[in-house]
Amino acid sequence: xxxxxxxxxxxxxxxxxxxxxxxxxxxxxxxxxxxxxxxxxxxxxxxxxxxxxxxxxxxxxxxxxxxxxxxxxxxxxxxxxxxxxxxxxxxxxxxxxxxxxxxxxxxxxxxxxxxxxxxxxxxxxxxxxxxxxxxxxxxxxxxxxxxxxxxxxxxxxxxxxxxxxxxxxxxxxxxxxxxxxxxxxxxxxxxxxxxxxxxxxxxxxxxxxxxxxxxxx
Numbered sequence: 001x002x003x004x005x006x007x008x009x010x011x012x013x014x015x016x017x018x019x020x021x022x023x024x025x026x027x028x029x030x031x032x033x034x035x036x037x038x039x040x041x042x043x044x045x046x047x048x049x050x051x052x053x054x055x056x057x058x059x060x061x062x063x064x065x066x067x068x069x070x071x072x073x074x075x076x077x078x079x080x081x082x083x084x085x086x087x088x089x090x091x092x093x094x095x096x097x098x099x100x101x102x103x104x105x106x107x108x109x110x111x112x113x114x115x116x117x118x119x120x121x122x123x124x125x126x127x128x129x130x131x132x133x134x135x136x137x138x139x140x141x142x143x144x145x146x147x148x149x150x151x152x153x154x155x156x157x158x159x160x161x162x163x164x165x166x167x168x169x170x171x172x173x174x175x176x177x178x179x180x181x182x183x184x185x186x187x188x189x190x191x192x193x194x195x196x197x198x199x200x201x202x203x204x205x206x207x208x209x210x211x212x213x214x215x216x217x
Contacts, residue, residue, distance in 0.1 A: 003118050008111075011123050014130055015107040016157035020149065021133075022100035024160075027145045029093035036086045043077045046070050089139055099133050 003011075050070045057063045081087070107126060110118055141162065150163040 002116070003120060003123070007120065007123055008115075008118070011107060011111065011118065011126065013158040014123075014126055015104055015111070017160045018100045018104035018107065018130060020153055020157060020163070021160050022097050022104060024141045024145060024149055024162075025093045025097035025100060027149065028141045029090055029097060031142055031145060032086055032089040032093065035084075036081070036090065039077060039081055039086070043074060046073050046077070050074075085139070092137065092139055093141075096133060096137060103129055103133070 050067065053063065053066050053070070057066065103126065110122065146163055150159060153159065154163075
């Protein structure tokens with residue numbers, strides 16, 4: 001049974017989503033690879049300096065202090081890499097890029113070379129594969145990359161859900177999210193002004209009596 005035009009359009013939308021997701025993964029992989037290389041530069045310099053210092057300096061006390069400083073610097077750099085899970089991000093986005101690329105190519109090949117044999121089951125499997133890739137992602141794409149990719153492809157291709165949601169920026173100004181006419185000016189009451197309290201009592205279930213009490217606060 002041939003698919004409807006609506007089903008075909010849905011398949012094309014998922015092809016777009018898979019393509020953009022692969023671009024997001026590739027850009028994210030490049031981003032964290034750059035961070036890794038940037039962090040590794042001082043690590044290489046520190047290790048080289050340690051070798052040179054150990055070969056040149058004879059004073060054991062000075063050598064001991066310098067080695068402590070260099071070893072501490074190396075430990076700090078390695079801790080930063082481990083804390084921000086740079087290598088894990090690189091590995092994840094590299095794998096995700098390949099999966100989304102493969103999914104996009106499968107859809108493209110089916111639409112181009114075998115469009116007459118596209119079934120509802122095939123479309124369902126594509127959607128499930130797409131969702132499984134995202135479900136298996138432990139880390140999300142960096143916000144700066146999502147913003148840039150959204151600006152590049154918005155209005156041209158169908159965006160993934162992660163790019164379809166706008167980020168709401170909050171401000172700390174009391175009038176930023178409301179019109180001036182809705183902003184109420186607080187009123188102050190003099191300290192010696194008596195306050196009036198109204199209490200309502202229901203007596204005999206047929207008449208309401210209002211008691212008024214005046215007190216200075």
